[in-house]
Amino acid sequence: MANSRHLKRTSMPNSWPVKKKNITFVTKPNAGSHELKYVTPVVVILRETLGYAKTAKEAKYIVHNKNVLVNGKKVTDIKLAVGMFDIFEITETKEKFVVIFDTVGRLNLVPTKSSTITLKVASKSLLKGSKFQLNMMNGFNILVDEKTFKKVSVQDSVVYDFAKKAIKKTLELKEGAQVYLFDGKFKGCFGTVKGFTIYNGLSIDLVTLEIAGAEASTAKDYCYVIEDAKEFN
Numbered sequence: 001m002a003n004s005r006h007l008k009r010t011s012m013p014n015s016w017p018v019k020k021k022n023i024t025f026v027t028k029p030n031a032g033s034h035e036l037k038y039v040t041p042v043v044v045i046l047r048e049t050l051g052y053a054k055t056a057k058e059a060k061y062i063v064h065n066k067n068v069l070v071n072g073k074k075v076t077d078i079k080l081a082v083g084m085f086d087i088f089e090i091t092e093t094k095e096k097f098v099v100i101f102d103t104v105g106r107l108n109l110v111p112t113k114s115s116t117i118t119l120k121v122a123s124k125s126l127l128k129g130s131k132f133q134l135n136m137m138n139g140f141n142i143l144v145d146e147k148t149f150k151k152v153s154v155q156d157s158v159v160y161d162f163a164k165k166a167i168k169k170t171l172e173l174k175e176g177a178q179v180y181l182f183d184g185k186f187k188g189c190f191g192t193v194k195g196f197t198i199y200n201g202l203s204i205d206l207v208t209l210e211i212a213g214a215e216a217s218t219a220k221d222y223c224y225v226i227e228d229a230k231e232f233n
Helices: 042-049 056-065 146-151
Strands: 006-008 025-027 039-041 068-070 081-083 087-090 095-101 107-111 116-127 131-136 141-144 157-161 166-171 178-181 190-197 206-211 214-219 223-226
Touching: 039 042, 042 056, 042 068, 042 107, 116 223, 131 146, 146 166, 157 223, 178 206, 190 214
Parallel strands: none
Antiparallel strands: 006 025, 039 081, 068 087, 087 095, 095 107, 116 131, 116 157, 131 141, 157 166, 178 190, 178 223, 190 206, 206 214
């Protein structure tokens, strides 16, 4: 049986930028709220994507000595799972990246200067003591006031300032919204919403999009509302 701390490279997600030949195992990320195919461990980013380490031991040295941050928090474990729209930062080199998929489904690092993260709302919770909580796709849980709670819908996004620990703005999934598609046939593409086909639970709701000047259709669930696609080009 394979070590539970590792995955066979032949069975790892296609999104990971790791060669599947020659080496049998690759480090498995710590458990998190994202599906495995939507994350990659810090060690893979430092070793395979950025090329700053040749081994896991070198990656550990970088993490403990070079001040690696994910969403503004210092990384202490090279197995930490990094997912979509997380902000990956190395303060010593002054590099900061947004993590997304490219159009062939591989995790990609896009340079950024932002101190905010775009979060997709997965669900909403009314807690004891009349507290209102937004539950995000990446596992973040954010307490908000009643006005924001009522305004934001599931599948909308919020722009969250992780330095100030506050929501900067909300982004509604509606006609005219710019979206990033994180799964399905058009994974890795950016588009503009043109309309919706809602089946009220009888089938999967669909969204009609304009992608690179052409009309396309995909599952509404695959849409991740963003502020401006130009930030990723």
